Amino acid sequence: MDFTAKDKMVAILVNMGYPAVDALEAVEKCGLQAEIMELTDYIYAAQMEKQHDVILQEPAYIWPKPPHDNLPSRSRGKRKFCDSRVSLPKEMIGFGVPGHPRYIVERRLPKSALGPPYFYYENVAYSPKGTWETMSRFLDEIKPEFVDSKYFCAAARKRGYIHNLPILNRFRLSPKPPCTIQEAFPDSKRWWPSWDRRTQLNCLLTVVSGFKLSEDIQKRLESCPGATPPKEVQEYVLAKCRKRNLIWVGKNNVAPLEPEEMEMILGFPKNHTRGGTTRLDKFRALGNSFQVNTVAYHLSVLKKEFSYGMNVLSLFSGIGGAEVALHRLGIPLNHVVSVESSEVNKNIFRSWWKQTNQRGTLIEIGDIQHITIDMVGQWIKAFGGFDLIIVGSPCNNLAGGNRVSRNGLDGELSSLFYHYYRILHIVRDMMGR
């Protein structure tokens, strides 16, 4: 290499005001044939890139080390399935539901998953492929417990739960809520046609159908001669009723559920969502909520240990399904940190907190992304630690009803799951885990 030529070019660049290190790098990368202009461009681009790297590396959060990305283990021979694939059971009864007991001899939890704190995570069962595998991977490889709330109330609600709770000696809330449409809506019996054999409703969603569909159905039925409509009409009406979760409220007249009826089915107190909200807000809040009886059944195992109360970190609290469940179990809420971004939901929850005369302290946080290590440290210092972290992270990008942005766990809202992972590890670290 011609050292003289190289030194000369570096010297020119240094004279132009560029750092010697950058000048040397530029000459070496671009070669001796390069023009001065080309070299200065290179240095400029390299400097910008470095700056960019610095900006990117600035840690907005300190993320815990992600779990090892297990490759699917393939068996020898023709078997193509991988062992890590989560399969959804046909009957979603998890570790057992009332009436369908199923005895688990042993449930193995990895050491890293053992409490305290206990954690309880929930999301929709029918998520895009691979979603539950990823969630499990981030949550100590615990396999989700899939449970359909149709065993606890009059509507289906297929959800997966990843938790480290004990599962023996669960008990359910009393009184037992109505588990069939007929029990839940006795008044509808007199309008219910014999050819509609539904006994339970489908999943309660965040939107309900409008008046137009009911009108259309009524017209079709009334244009039929005779007592019972022909098969085609029956099937058409039934399909609509199933899809839009309609019940019979008059002669040939179907209607969607009212917010108060959804509250009842989901196990909330009457008028829980009353406080100053629009109809749309109520449907959205309820459609996104826990089914209280189901969650309470799982949390019931904590009653003995925490009969004097517990400290709860509640992420994505919504309208407070978790807190309502604990309250109805008779577990006092000593300290609750509730993270919820919707003002409407916060109002509903605060209103419940006052109405039930809670004596514990409530700390409200709007955005989970604003939670820092220092904040968690202050909470733990103030009241000792958390006994339970309870989370139902956004399902918007996972739910089957989303036709626009069902793009999985990395979607805009559903990716907030990773903040739960982040915070869970902060809490564990601070509690000496």
Add this chain to the structure above:
DNA sequence: AAAAGCATGAGATGAAGA
């Protein structure tokens, strides 16, 4: 400006059968 009304399938799964 806010609330309500309304149209918009894909994707996954399981059952049944070829």
Add this chain to the structure above:
DNA sequence: TCTTCATCTCATGCTTTT
């Protein structure tokens, strides 16, 4: 093992009304 068929889903975004 491969089709078909039936079923169901914590929703979004545009339009209309209040």
